[in-house]
Amino acid sequence: MKEIQSLQNPLVKKIGVLQNKSRERKKTGLFVLEGLRELQLAVKGNYFLDTILFQDGMVSEDKIRKLTEAFETPPQIVRLSKEVYGKLAYRKTTEGVLALVHDKSHSLETLSLATRNPLILIAEAPEKPGNIGALLRTADAAGLDAILIANPKTDLYNPNTIRSSVGCIFTNNIAVGSTSEIISFLKRADITCYCADLAASTTYTEVDFNAASAIVVGTEATGLSREWLDNSDQNIIIPMAGEIDSMNVSVSAAILIFEAKRQRGELRVRR
Template sequence: MADLHITSPSNPRLKELVALRRRRTREETGTTVLEGTEELTLALEAGVTPFAVYHCPELMQDYGPEAVEAARAAGATVVELSRAAFDKVAYREGPDGVLAKMPAPGLTWDEVELPAHPFVLLVEGVEKPGNLGAMLRTADAAGVDLVVAADCVTDWGNPNVVRGSKGTVFSVPVVATTRTEAWAWLGERGIAVVATTPDTETLHTDVDYSGAVAVAVGSEKYGLTTAALAASDHRVRIPMVGQANSLNVATSAAIVLYEAVRQRRP
C-alpha cells in the first residue's frame, strides 16, 4: 500500500494529533504521541507498535527512514507530511521529522509481572513531566523492574514525559495509582520501601537493597507525604554539605537507585 501524503496543516488527521497534547484526549482514546527517531526506535525494540508514523523527508536525519520502515514492517500506517504539515504537529524544538501515534503507556496491577526479588521505583506526587521522564531513563539504565506513579499530577502518556524519557516509558513497565494502593500492593508482596527524606540520620548507603525493594521519592516541593514516610520500612537521606537542603527529585532518585544497583550486583 502506498503511503498517505498530507500537505495541508488543517488536515483532520493532524488536528487529532495536536489534540493528544491534552490529557483528557489521551485518556479518552488510550493513545499518545511520540516525537523523535530515537524514541520511536526504542519503542519498536520494546515491542510496541505505533498506530501510525508521520514523517517529513525534508527534516529526517540519515537514520530516520530506517525507523519509519521498521514501523511499517511492524504494521503501522505510514503518512508522509509536508514541512508545513509537520510543523503543525511537532512539539519539540529542532524536530527530526519523525512522529508517531502510539498506544498510551501503562499497565494495570493485574498485568504487572515481577521477578522473585523485584527492584521498584515509587514516585509520589511528582508534578513535572521532565522529572518523570528523567527518572524513567535512570530506571531503564538501572534495570528497575517497575516504576509506580502514585498521585502524580501528570500521566505516563504526556508527550513531555515521553520526550524526557527518550522513549523508555515504552520499555520500562509503569503503573499509575494512588499512594494508598501503591503502599498496600507493595506490602502484600513483601517489598520493603526505602523512602528518601532529609529528616533522618540514616544515610542512603546504610540500608540493605539486596532483596525485594522499592525506592520512594516525593514531589518536587514537599517530598514524600507524612503518610508515605510513616508507611515506609526505611527512611534515608543523601549526605549534603552545601547550602541547599535538597536535590532535584530525579537526581535524588538516581543516586539512591544506583546505590541499590551497587549492592545488587552479583
C-alpha cells in the same frame, strides 16, 4: 500513500489536540510520539502503532516501512510536507518522524516482576513531566525491575514526559496507582520499603538493599506524605553539606538507586 500538505487537514488538527489535551489522550487511548529513536523504542516495547507520519527528505520511506515489518496490522503511513511537519514537531532533531500510538494499561494488577528479589523505584505525586521523564531515564540506566508512580499529577503520555524520557517510557516496566494501593502491593509482595526523608537519621549507605527493595521519593517541595513515612520500613537520608536541604528528585533517586545496585554487585558496563 496518503500525503498531507495542508495545516487544515483533520489529522493535523487531531494531532495538535492530542499533543495539548490530556483529556483527549485518555478519551481516545492515543498519544503523539516524536522522533525516530523514540519510535524504534516504542516498536521494541511492543506498542501498537496507529499512524506514522514523516517528512520526505528527512527520513526515507523504506526506513519507516522496515520498522513496521513485524506488525500483523501495519500502521498507516503518511507523508507530510515540510510546512506541516514543522508545525507539528517540537524539536528540530527528531529526523522527520511523528506517530500516533495506542497507550497501554499500567495498573498494578497487570504489573509483572521478573525476579523475586526486585529493585523498584516509586515516585509519589510527581507534577512536572520533565521530572517523570528524568526518573524514567534513571530507571532505564539502572535496569530497575519496575518504576511505580503514586498519585500522578500528570498523565504518563504527556509529550513532555515522552521527550524528556528520550523514549525510556517504552523500555521501563511501569505501573500507576494510589499511595494506599502501592503500599498494599509492597506488603503482599514482601518488598522492603525505604523512604527518602529529610528528617530521617539513617544515611542511605547504612542500609542493606540486597533483599527485595523499593526506594520511594517524593516531590522537591513537600517530600513524601505521612502515609508513606508511617508505612516505611526504614526512612533514609542523603547527607548534604551545602546551604540547601534538597536536590532535584531525579538526582536524589539516582544516588539511592546506584548505591543499591552497587551493593547488589549489579553495576556493569553494557557492551
